Amino acid sequence: MMTGAGGNDEAVEVSAGAQTGALLDVALVHYPVLNRQGEVIGSAVTNLDIHDIARTARTYGVRRYYLVTPYEDQQRLVAELLAHWLTGRGGKLNPARKTALELVRVVPDLAALYEQVSAARAQRPLILATSARDQAARMDYGQARQQLAVGKPALILLGTAWGLAPAALAGVDAFLPPISGGGDYNHLPVRAAAAITLDRLCR
Amino acid sequence: MMTGAGGNDEAVEVSAGAQTGALLDVALVHYPVLNRQGEVIGSAVTNLDIHDIARTARTYGVRRYYLVTPYEDQQRLVAELLAHWLTGRGGKLNPARKTALELVRVVPDLAALYEQVSAARAQRPLILATSARDQAARMDYGQARQQLAVGKPALILLGTAWGLAPAALAGVDAFLPPISGGGDYNHLPVRAAAAITLDRLCR
Numbered sequence: 001m002m003t004g005a006g007g008n009d010e011a012v013e014v015s016a017g018a019q020t021g022a023l024l025d026v027a028l029v030h031y032p033v034l035n036r037q038g039e040v041i042g043s044a045v046t047n048l049d050i051h052d053i054a055r056t057a058r059t060y061g062v063r064r065y066y067l068v069t070p071y072e073d074q075q076r077l078v079a080e081l082l083a084h085w086l087t088g089r090g091g092k093l094n095p096a097r098k099t100a101l102e103l104v105r106v107v108p109d110l111a112a113l114y115e116q117v118s119a120a121r122a123q124r125p126l127i128l129a130t131s132a133r134d135q136a137a138r139m140d141y142g143q144a145r146q147q148l149a150v151g152k153p154a155l156i157l158l159g160t161a162w163g164l165a166p167a168a169l170a171g172v173d174a175f176l177p178p179i180s181g182g183g184d185y186n187h188l189p190v191r192a193a194a195a196i197t198l199d200r201l202c203r
Numbered sequence: 204m205m206t207g208a209g210g211n212d213e214a215v216e217v218s219a220g221a222q223t224g225a226l227l228d229v230a231l232v233h234y235p236v237l238n239r240q241g242e243v244i245g246s247a248v249t250n251l252d253i254h255d256i257a258r259t260a261r262t263y264g265v266r267r268y269y270l271v272t273p274y275e276d277q278q279r280l281v282a283e284l285l286a287h288w289l290t291g292r293g294g295k296l297n298p299a300r301k302t303a304l305e306l307v308r309v310v311p312d313l314a315a316l317y318e319q320v321s322a323a324r325a326q327r328p329l330i331l332a333t334s335a336r337d338q339a340a341r342m343d344y345g346q347a348r349q350q351l352a353v354g355k356p357a358l359i360l361l362g363t364a365w366g367l368a369p370a371a372l373a374g375v376d377a378f379l380p381p382i383s384g385g386g387d388y389n390h391l392p393v394r395a396a397a398a399i400t401l402d403r404l405c406r
Contacts, residue, residue, distance in 0.1 A: 021384055048251060052392045059391050060384030096390040181224055181263030181405055187299040188262050188398075189255045195395035196402045202384055 020145070020202040021061030023153045025117050025125065026194065028053060029110070030069040032165035040167070043160040045074045047081065052191040053158075054100040060198040063120070065103040066113055078106050110168060117155050125153040129164060129172045130179075130197055139174035141200045148201065156197060158190050223351050223405040224264030228320050228328065228358045229397065231256060232313070233272040235368035243370070246363040248277045250284065255394040256361075257303040263401040266323070268306040269316055278309050317374060320358050328356040332367060332375045333382075333400055336389075342377035344403045351404065359400060361393050 028049055031042035045067055057065040067078055082101055084090040091098030107113045118124045126147055128139065139147075148154060157164065157172065179188055179196050188196075231252055234245035248270055260268040270281055285304055287293040294301030310316045321327045329350055331342065342350075351357060360367065360375065382391055382399050391399075 019385070021386070052395060055390055055392050056395045058384075058388045059382070059386070059395075061386045061388075096388070099388065100390065179262070179402075181261075181401070182222070183224070183262070183264045185261045185299070185302065187258055187303065189258050189394070191392070191394055192255060192259045192262075192398035195391075195398045198384070199382070199399045199402060 020148050021198070022063060023148050023151065024060070024062045024198070024201065025064045025066065025120075025153070025155045026053065026057050026062055026158065026198070027066040027068055027107075027113055027155060028158050028160060028190065028194075029164055029168055030067065030074070030160050031071075031109075032167045033159050034162040034165050036162055038162070040165045041161060042069065042071060045069055045078055049160070049191060050078065050081065050101070050104060051097070053194045054103055055097075056191075056195045056198060057103050058100040060202045062103065062198065064105055064117070066116075067104065067106045068108075068110060068113055069106065070108045075106050075108070078104070110171060113155070114171060117153075121153045123153065125155040127155050127157065127171055127173045128176055129157040129159075129169060129174075130176050130193055131159070131163060133163065133178065135169075135175035137172075137174045138177060140177055141203075144174075144176065144201055145203070154201075156194075156201075158194055158197075160190060222264075223348070224401070225266060226351050226354065226356045227263070227265045227401070227404065228267045228269065228323075228356070229256065229260050229265055229361065229401070230269040230271055230310075230316055230358060231361050231363060231393065231397075232367055232371055233270065233277070233363050234274075234312075235370045236362050237365040237368050239365055241365070243368045244364060245272070245274060248272055248281055252363070252394060253281065253284065253304070253307060254300070256397045257306055258300075259394075259398045259401060260306050261303040263405050265306065265401065267308055267320070269319075270307065270309050271311075271313060271316055272309065273311045278311070281307070281309050313371060313374060316358070320356075324356045326356065328358040330358050330360065330374055330376045331379055332360040332362075332372060332377075333379050333396055334362070334366060336366065336381065338372075338378035340375075340377045341380060343380055344406075347377075347379065347404055348406070357404075359397075359404075361397055361400075363393060 085101045238244045288304045
């Protein structure tokens with residue numbers, strides 16, 4: 001909404017929000033997810049999900065924003081987009097966008113995701129999934145904040161299309177409650193769900 | 204993220220969130236806003252801002268989501284898009300999207316916006332602007348929630364491009380604090396700012 005100095009790793013204010021965000025990684029899963037009919041599919045990476053969630057992740061001081069896709073053409077597309085912003089014209093014209101997109105990494109599958117985050121954290125993070133459906137192994141936002149407050153890193157899995165497929169849920173430690181606005185409409189964009197989830201965790 | 208029954212006006216759960224949301228209107232302002240150089244411009248309406256913020260507004264039970272643009276070609280474009288979803292093929296294929304887009308209205312300017320919302324509320328709402336910049340007349344989220352808790356309706360102004368121009372700030376009662384994630388990065392997408400603002404107000 002507004003230009004400014006732009007964030008950088010050296011100049012982050014020390015505050016509860018920033019400390020919490022630094023314990024978080026976010027992953028947007030494109031496979032395996034469900035389609036409208038409940039079948040397992042792979043979804044296409046969208047330019048907008050990359051930009052919006054990267055900007056939100058940077059706002060909250062998140063360590064990395066991972067895109068999970070096994071498709072090589074999609075991985076190439078992301079690499080081209082990132083090159084435009086990180087080393088090409090895009091970043092010169094809009095340095096704040098570059099700062100956000102520096103957080104993005106591509107991994108082929110959840111196994112590689114868990115391996116990379118666990119290596120970076122020197123421990124397996126708490127793996128939390130968001131879901132518009134109600135799930136059994138729930139952890140509410142207060143409980144998740146308590147884990148973060150004692151220094152436990154967490155990895156937030158966000159699903160594209162009609163949500164994470166059952167196979168993607170196998171490694172998950174707990175589910176954050178569906179985001180409710182008080183009514184029964186549960187069709188929030190994943191970009192909005194990412195923003196609300198990070199704001200609630202870093203509150 | 205997930206299909207479901209879809210929200211409708213008759214079947215909204217009674218809860219603090221839904222009651223609060225019903226007191227809110229949201230407006231996305233495309234003129235007058237600032238460009239990167241701080242000059243007053245009109246921005247283009249984007250498909251994505253319409254869909255994302257409509258879905259978020261519906262989630263929180265917001266009464267109306269207004270697009271403020273004086274440009275007739277932009278108004279026609281919105282009308283065509285809405286027709287596709289409200290009376291055309293789109294709504295049949297994706298009824299949940301239709302339910303969200305039913306909230307959208309187009310107004311040519313802020314004067315018309317204030318007039319319409321005041322008429323619908325039978326009183327002038329509290330007009331709150333969001334800003335990535337720090338502003339003088341602040342109202343924090345707790346104070347805004349107190350106003351809503353006693354039944355005062357509020358209209359939330361969101362700016363596109365590099366934020367609301369000074370002329371757009373004249374009728375504003377107060378500014379919600381800039382959304383901070385604990386660091387100094389203030390380049391949140393307006394779609395994410397809308398989601399976080401509604402979640403904080405309806406908490």
